[in-house]
Amino acid sequence: MEIYLDANATTAVFPPAQQAALAVMAQGFGNPSSIHGSGLKARAVVDRVRASARRVLDAPTGQLFFTSGATEGIQTSVLSALCELRRRRDAGEPTAQALLYGATEHKAVPQALHHWNVLLGLNLPVLAIPVDRSGRHDLDWLRAHAPTAGLVCTMAANNETGVISDLDGIADILRASPALWLVDGVQALGKLALKLVERRIDYAPFSGHKFYAPKGIGLLYVRAGAPFTPLLTGGGQEGGLRGGTENIAGIAALGAVLQAWEAADVFQTPAALAAHRGQLAAALHAAFPGLVFNAPDALSLPTTLNFAVRGVTSRLLLDLFDAADLRVSGGSACSAAKAEPSYVLQAMGLEEWQTQAAVRLSFGALDSPEFIAAACARLQRCGEVLRARGLSGAAPLDASAAFASLALADDLADSMDVVLDQPAALALLQAQAGGLWVDVREAYESEVQERRGLLANAQAVPLSDLLSAVPQWLALASQVPVVFYCRSGNRSAQAARTLRRLGHASAWSLAGGLAMWSEPSLESADDCLAAAR
Structure with a gap:
């Protein structure tokens, strides 16, 4: 059984969310901008989910509209803030002297700052707010720089460490500052109360796929009165805040998650x-x-x-x-x-x-x-x-050292086409008698993952020991295939190129490794063989 412990990267889609998306695609597929019955039904979905999002986020005021995810929300927020800073500069108002972001922010934030800063011709210094050893912002540093800042970007909680920012402390500092405030709320959705209105947060982007909705759906909160410039313009959707036909299936799926969260009987x-x-x-x-x-x-x-x-x-x-x-x-x-x-x-x-x-x-x-x-x-x-294996307190084997003398990293080696997908590999091994599967994972990997089915009898030769097994493979006829595999296909490709360079013409790597392996039925294996013939 797969045990998925990478929820900060993405989550599985909540089964009721899947059902809600499918139901909309099958029966409620109308365009919410249309004024006929089908369009009105789609509009009702959008309005219902938006109302639920307002309750979950405790955002009764301000703008709340649907996006493709947090990256779009960040881009929209930064564009809006920097357009306002340029307006102030052009109007002769006191100008900002810097743009600030937390040193541990997701890279989408500083990259957006640099991008729009140059594109809009502001060319302001972009400064990282230091953090302490616990990962929290240096509030003394922020207090010293806030009076001349134009935009301050801080995340609610860090995606790598989980460290929760002192948003109250930051809010207290920014109340006396003219700076606009962007809070990346991606890791906060369903975990933290952001107090968006109380803390006077200007912009807060969210991403549905971090909280059991599909990828491609998100939210952006904009405080009432905060400056706003649309990133996408077009047909006036989302009240003119974000052009483009709404992702009704994604919105419906997000709504199912929010509804379950409000019910407080699932999570x-x-x-x-x-x-x-x-x-x-x-x-x-x-x-x-x-x-x-x-x-x-x-x-x-x-x-x-x-x-x-x-x-x-x-x-x-x-x-x-x-x-x-x-x-x-x-x-x-x-x-x-x-x-x-x-x-x-x-x-x-x-x-x-x-x-x-x-x-x-x-x-x-x-x-x-x-x-x-x-x-x-x-x-x-x-x-x-x-x-x-004595590896719990010492550096692991460096498999690449075994290949240094072969200069495998040169352009020729890297360009060798040694990859076969699973059907092609099965067909090749069945068509040629004596062909071999070779598992080049290290022993500690093999011990926690049992080989099954067609791979049960694979020869196990860790990549770090590969050169010791080369003579036996070179003794095979040149047309006898040797198909290497590993976890992802990277090490097995290195092994196949090594054997090719040493003279065996039919050395191959299983594309995608075990990550893409599916145990074939006897019928499908026979089909592969027939196709090869």
Whole structure:
């Protein structure tokens, strides 16, 4: 069973939300701008969900309209604020001297600031608000810079660490400042009371897929009286605030989530979430000696744990967890493909080994006690495997070192087309007698994920030991296929290119690795063979 613990990246779609979206697509597909019956029904959906969102967010005043998600909401907010700053400058009013954002903000915020700052010709300094070791904003620094700031951007809670910002402290400072205030509410939806009106927050974007709605639907709150410039103009939809036909299916799905949240009989209570967090923290400590948490529990969301294990890289832990069907991440999903230390933890001033070895575990308000118990058991199993292999307190094997003498990173090697999708790989191995499946994952990964079906008899040769097995493969006839696989297809491609360069012409990599594998039926395997012939 897959245990998904990456809810800060995205959540599964709530089953009633799926049903609501399908019902709208099948029966309520009218355009809400149309004035006939079908259009009026669609308009009723939009209005009903907006009213529910106002209640959940406690936003009886101000503008609240639907977007494609938080990135669009951030862009719209920054554009609106900076257009107002340019208007003030052109009118000869006191001008802003800087744009401020939290040093641990999601990168969408500073990138939007830099983009519109240049495009609108303001060219103001863009400054990062420092944070302390707990991840909270330096309020003394903000107090000193707020009087001359034009826009201040702070997130309600951090997506990597779960640290909750001191919004009351920030609000107190900004009451005496002319600066506009953007609060990224993505991780707050369904978790924190933002007090949007009371704190005089000017802009607050939200994203539905972080809270059990589909991707592609979000909300943007704009305080009554706050300056506003549409990012998208067109047919006057959303009261002229956001052009483009409304995503009725997404809105209906979000409405189902909000309705369940208002009913308070489906989602876990704050006390239950805190208990779940405590169970997971205890399981992690028991499984991994040397583990430290990178953010204080008392200041963090009850659904987020960010940790590091001394002497164990995040890459090793992520591979191990994924092999055990535990889905976690190394930080923000938007930066997961980049092998870089966490800029969030660096801004907090944590030690280098923590910034490089960080792993984020996040769960959701729909996760049951039984789910959490299963996750704890799976974490314990992962810890047992690492300890048995002596890897719980030492750096893991560096598989790439074994290939340094072969210069595998050159352009020729990288351009070799060695990838086969699953049907093609099955057909090739069935058409050629003596073909091999070769599992190049490290042993600690294989031990937590049992090989089944057609892969049960695969030869296991970890990538770090690959060169020791090369002679036996070179002794095969050149047309006999050797198909390597790993978790994602990256290491297996490296293995296939290695064998090709050493002289075996039929070395291949399984596209997508085990992440894309589905156990074929005998009939489909025969179909693959027939297609190959």
